[in-house]
Amino acid sequence: MFFGFAVVYGLRVNLSVAMVAMVNNTSGQPSTNNSSLQECPVTPSTLDPAVLMGLCHPGVPFRGVLLWVPADPDTRGLPGGASRGADLPGWGVVSTAALTLLTPLAAEMGASWLFALRALEGFGEGVTFPAMMAMWARWAPPLERSRLMTFSGAGANFGAFIALPLTAFICHTLGWPAVFYCCGGAGCLWGLFWFILVADEPCSHPRISVHERDYIINSIGSQGGSHGWSVPLIPMLLSVPLWSIILTQMCANWAYYTLLTSLPTYMDTVLHFDLRQNGFMSALPYLGAWLFSVMSGVMADNLLEREILSITAVRKIFTLTGLLLPAAFLVAVGFAGCSGVLAVTFLTLSTSLGGTSAAGVFINQIDIAPRYAGVLLGITNTFGTIPGVVAPIAVGYLTKDHSLAGWRNVFCVSAGVSAVGAVIFTLFGSGKIQSWALGDEEVESETEGGHSERQTYGHI
Incomplete structure (x- = not known):
């Protein structure tokens, strides 16, 4: 799962860096109307026309400048915008990888084709x-859920950390089409291992030990039982804890998607890093997020194991830590001005601390309804993708004059939205299994002896 999420996010972010090389500035030179170029000094290396025109590197095979790709940030941002069985996540990743292989062809055919292709990739990622x-509802013992789920989910940050500089390197050495061939090929290779090694549940795995199988079951x-097609939709719609998860994840995703899709553009148009610097600097924050998310899972399980909280x-x-502290550092980025060192430092601190929310709201679905965890994540993930569409468009609107003030507004808006999410979850979030998510046996147990959070995690 860790490498699966890494592949998915690698496929998601590769366009944000490759777009810097795909964009055609019609003059081949920096625009004199670009106020950020006037506000921040530009080193000679960043004025290399080969980089600005997307030629990546002299002598490298390239399919030509894409005239349809405008320098308008509004358009640059647009492309970045209930299950059972081990086969479904596997096919979700593989189908996305296969579509990624078609990206260069779609790009040559026109913007509409590329947008349509990226939308189809989104469907593939959506089921994953x-x-x-x-x-995980069938594989993760309750007292190991936080660490197992945050470790596997941390693959997303690891994928972004690896993909951003690797994309820049491949683009610089082989040309931007090779980016999509390499990433798509990696996804297909992952699928081969997934189908060989993974089973739907412990009792059907051919290589698991009897001791481990019995322990997990x-x-x-x-709690890990199947719900079939019976889903309590009305109680779900009226569930305050579920809506707190939905709204909080939407708020958290606003900042995440803003950085994921627009950070390379900020590094390029404001801080003026060249293509390879851009990839490395854009990736650095995700290294911290990867490490912090893994650590947060271990810490959360230890707190539950010792019955401290x-x-x-x-x-x-963990949700408060992962939303409020990053919001403060995002505001600091907005006021870092032209200092690349300060901006990258604050961005790294913000994204790193944001990783702690992995042990908070982002795995809360399995707390309140383990039986319906997949369904709930499908619901919250659907709402959570809305910021992935709206945030890049908002960035394009706020930064249409390419000014520092515009980017300051981007970071401050993201910080404010994150803070709102933290408040919502603090007031309305819950870790208790909801009554509509209990099976018949659990309902009888609750009727006879009561039901509490600690009982749910303490029966091992």
Whole structure:
């Protein structure tokens, strides 16, 4: 799962760096109307016409400048915009990878073709996350959920960390079409290993030990049972804890997608890093997020194991840490001016601390309804993609004059949205299994002896 998420996010972010090389500036020179060029000094290396025109490197095979790709940031941002069974997440990644192989062809055919292709890739990615959440409901013992889910989910940050500089390197040495061939090929290779090594649930895995199989099945109990096609839709729609997850994830994703899709553009148009510097500097924040998300999962499980805090308290603490502190550093980025060192430092601190929310709201679905974890993630993930569409468009609108003030507004808006999410989850979030998510056996147990968060995690 870790490498699966890494592949998915590598496929998602490769365009944000490659777009810098694909864009055609019609004059071949920096625009004199670009106020950010006037506000921040430009080193001679960044004025290399080969880089500005997307030629990547002299002598490297290239399919020509894409005249349809405008320098308008509004258009640059647009392309970045219930399951059971181990096969579904596998096919989700493989189908996305296969479509990625067609990106150079679609780009040559025109902007509409590229947008349509990226939309289809989004459908492939969309089934991956709910399917994997549903699998964890059957594989992750309650006291190991945080570390297992955050470790596997951290593959997303790892994928961004690897893909951003690697994309820049491939583009610089082989040309931008090779970016999509390499990334798509890696996804198809991952699919081969997934189908060989992974099974739907412990009892059907051909290589698991009897001891491990019994431990997982007994610790999860009826929580990992199948719900079939019976889903309590009305209680879900009226569930305050579920809506708190939805709204908080939307707020958190606003900042995440803003950086994921627009950071290379900021590095290029404001800080004036060249293509290879751009890839490395854009990737650096995701290294910290990867490490912090893994550590947060271990810490959360330790707190639950020692019964120091309730599940609700743990999820709220990590959500607050992962939203409020990053928001403060995003504001600092907006006021870093032309200092590349300060901007990258604040961005790295913001994104790194944001990784702690992985042990908070982002795995809360499996706390409140383990039986329907895949369905809930499908719902929250659907709402969570809205910022992925709206945020890049908002960035394009706010930065249409390419000024420092415009980018300051981008970072401050993202910080404010994150803070709103933190408040929502603090007031309305919960770690208790909801009554509509209980099976018949659990309902009888609750009727006889009551039901609490600590009982849910303490039966092992």
